[in-house]
Amino acid sequence: MWSSFFGFLIFILGLFVKLLVIFGVIVQLKLMINGNAFAERDLQIGKFRTTKRQSKVKRNSKLGGAAGLSLEAFINAKSNTSSCSSSNPALIKKRREFYENAKYVSKFKKKLKQQNQPNELSSAVRSSEEEKARIEREVILKAKKEERENAESCRKAARKKTFKNTCHGQLVLKYWIEHLSQTVxxxxxxxINKDL
Structure with missing residues (x-):
């Protein structure tokens, strides 16, 4: 009796093993047909891969999205100009135009103020005075430049004289002594000028 029971049990185990082998062969054939390298791993783990779109939809539904912004959130985002003013070219252009107009208005007001003051000298008189002052400055600068050039040429000549050598390479002491006496x-x- 027990022998027939064990025989039956061995028969069922054999069928079970054969079914597993057949199932393995079917899976192997599917892998070969699909050519998907990840399918084998997924079958072993027990997970099935999803597409990118499915994963995005799943994530959005978890976050409570996938329906876009609510009307209130959209209105608040549009009305809050400070958050998007730095990247909105239209607002940047308006702001620039406003500052340029303000600059022109301030210039216009200054001109009106100058025209309304009769005590001021006329522009022709003022321009001639400015021209005279400019010419005087140029003359002073030219005189200073000539004086500087003359002093530099004198220094160069004196230095050349001071360091004049004899044919044997010695300094000519006459010019050296002259130079020392002039500096003293x-x-x-x-x-003496400072004491006075």
Whole structure:
């Protein structure tokens, strides 16, 4: 009796193994047909891969989205200009035009104020005075420049004389002594001028 029971049990186990082998072969054939490398892993784990669109829809539904903004949220976003003013080109253009207009208005007001004051000299008289002052400044600058050039040329000549050498490469002491005496006289003259 037990032998027939064990025989029956072994028969059922054999059928079960055969079914598993057949199921494995079917899965292998599906993998070969589809060519999907991830399908084998997913079947082993027990998960089935979803497409990107399905995952996005699932995520949006979890977040409570997928229906867009509510009307209130949309109105609040549109009315709040401070949040989008830095990136809105139309608002940037309006702001720039406003500042340019303000600049022109301030210039116009200054001109009106100048025209309304009769005590001011006329523009022709003022321009001639400015021209005279400019010419005087140019003359002063030119004189200073000439003086500087003359002093520089004198210094160069004196330096050339001071460092003049003999044919044997020694300094000519006559020019060296002249240079020293001139510097001493110049320093004495400056100190006398300071004392006065």
């Amino acid at each position: 006289q110049g320093s004495i003259g400056k100190s």
